[in-house]
Amino acid sequence: MKKVLRKSLSFSVGLYFLMVGVIGCSQNNGDFINRSNDQSSNQKVTIDVAIHVANPKGQEAAFYQTVQKFMEKNPNIEVNLQGTEQKAHIKKIKMMAQSDTLPDIFWILPASAKELEEAGMLLDLTDFLNENRGIIEKFHSNMLNPYQLNGSQFGLPYQSLVTGFWYNKALFDQYGVKLPETYTDLIEAVKIFEENNVIAIAKGSRDPYSVWAFLTMLSRYGYFDKIDNILAGEESYNNEEFLKFYKKIAELRELGAFPENVAALSYFHSVQMFLNGEAAMLDAGVWETKKIEESPIANDVGFWWGPTFSDGVGNQQLSSIVPAAPLVVSKKVEDDEAKYEAVMKFLKFYYSEEGAQIMLENQVPPMIKFKGEIDQEKHPVFAKVIEQMNNPDWTSQPNQPDLIVPEPIANAINDSIYGVINGIYTPEEALNVVDKKMNGH
Structure with missing residues (x-):
């Protein structure tokens, strides 16, 4: 799995200036090599x-x-x-x-x-x-x-880092559930799956980075319009728009959208849960394509960018096709x-x-x-992903929200989302967790 891990290099101030000095001495002060000479070809x-x-x-x-x-x-x-x-x-x-x-x-x-x-x-x-x-x-x-x-x-x-929801259409058909487009559709699906003891969204919070589709949903509440001001201290992460989204996460938890033991599960457990036909949806990315195509549910699996929100901010048809590293x-x-x-x-x-x-x-x-x-008979799952990627009605978010902020803040955002999924934080408390990290606490 191509996990989104963040372990940045830590250069001491002394080492930083040492390296700058070394590079400065080695540079040719703008006298670049004439590359029109093809003798080296x-x-x-x-x-x-x-x-x-x-x-x-x-x-x-x-x-x-x-x-x-x-x-x-x-x-x-x-x-x-x-x-x-x-x-x-x-x-x-x-x-x-x-x-x-x-x-x-x-x-x-x-x-x-x-x-x-x-x-x-x-x-x-x-x-x-x-x-x-x-x-x-x-x-x-x-x-x-x-x-x-x-x-x-x-x-x-x-x-490309391509993330969203994988879904098992066979489970939707079995219980007469409409494939969702909006958040309202998703809520109705969750209610029916919960009544039939089917996990709506497979999740495992032991790996807190695994909230890709939820990060894209956060972007539908104006994340990229606000994040620069938030980082500059001119606006709070605990704002009216973000609070609306975090309340949606809390509502999903209260309706039973996630596994009861989500706190004890890893991301890999959630993947297996989906492959076993125990969950209707999986928050993951295209890196799981091969595993899904080799599973018994391969012919029933589709790919979805996640719900649109009537109270969201800006373009709601945001996909997530971003550069990974x-x-x-x-x-x-x-x-x-x-x-x-x-x-x-x-x-x-x-x-x-x-x-x-x-x-x-x-x-x-x-x-x-x-x-x-693409050999669609051999790779039906991957073909569906490419079809969604080429859908002209959807535009990718600029980047994955946690990839444009410093590592401690990225971790706090991921933890805040899982904190609400686990019931550890109220939406307001989760937002404050990020704000505290923004302020260096």
Whole structure:
């Protein structure tokens, strides 16, 4: 599962200035290499690429196969693909940053990427975007902005993070329940499922990050209109609009929408509950596609962006197709013309339609708008996700709400939602939990 974990790099003030000093000394003060010279095009070159899983071939098949296809098409370029479990990967990148030995290309969490950018250790990819407008224009509109800082494009999306509700249509049909569109529809569905001892929404609060669909619902109450002012201390997280949403969560709990033992369950338990046919819906993402397609309920499963709200704020038809975490490039790459050229070739291939097709074949939504070819008989569940992604009536939220705030605040938002689901907090208390964290308490 591609979990949304947040463990940012922590640089001491002294180390920060040390790194800035090192980078400052190594920069060529604007005298960039003339890349129009093509003498390096046939030179054998190796680029180091580091990602966040221990077994890239098995755990990130789409990326692994893209690397293999790229090397097949570019025999003069060797990609040294390094895979490390996510927590260890973050620690490894931190150590490499301290010694100024970062990989040429690597996966990193957004907060950590910004720290490295601020320390002057990442390559500005603006030139790559300008030189590949045909590719870039195909990106979903929100895929680039999260990785911009002070005029620099410090990263590009590794993959799309697509989240919402999976639903078991067979259970809806069995009990004569209408597939919901609005919150009112959802309430009626919850009541019928509860009467028939069916869990409406599978949840497991032992993994508090697993509130993806609820974060999108929060966006339907004006989150992105308010969050900058909230972070600036000009507005409170405990506001009238957010309170309306948190009261909806409390209402769902009171109606029995969640498992009785939700506090004791993990996210993985909730997934299994859905696969076993015990729950009508599951709050999760496209990473569960393969598991669902291999389950007995595969032909009955659909994908839904979640309910619209009559008292919501702004556009209610918000989907969630956002950049998960960036691929970034070490600034030192620009000091080696052959390596720079190889890295640019790799990025161009990764974001091409050929690269997107490899993603589709591995049930990974591409970052670009690309229909491609999907074997609907072999991958019926994934085909339904892509259908929803291409629905012109829905527009993605700019980002996932907890990915644009500092880690402690993101954790507080997730905890506040599960606090209401568990009955630990009233809606007002949950909002205050976030406000206290905003104020440094």
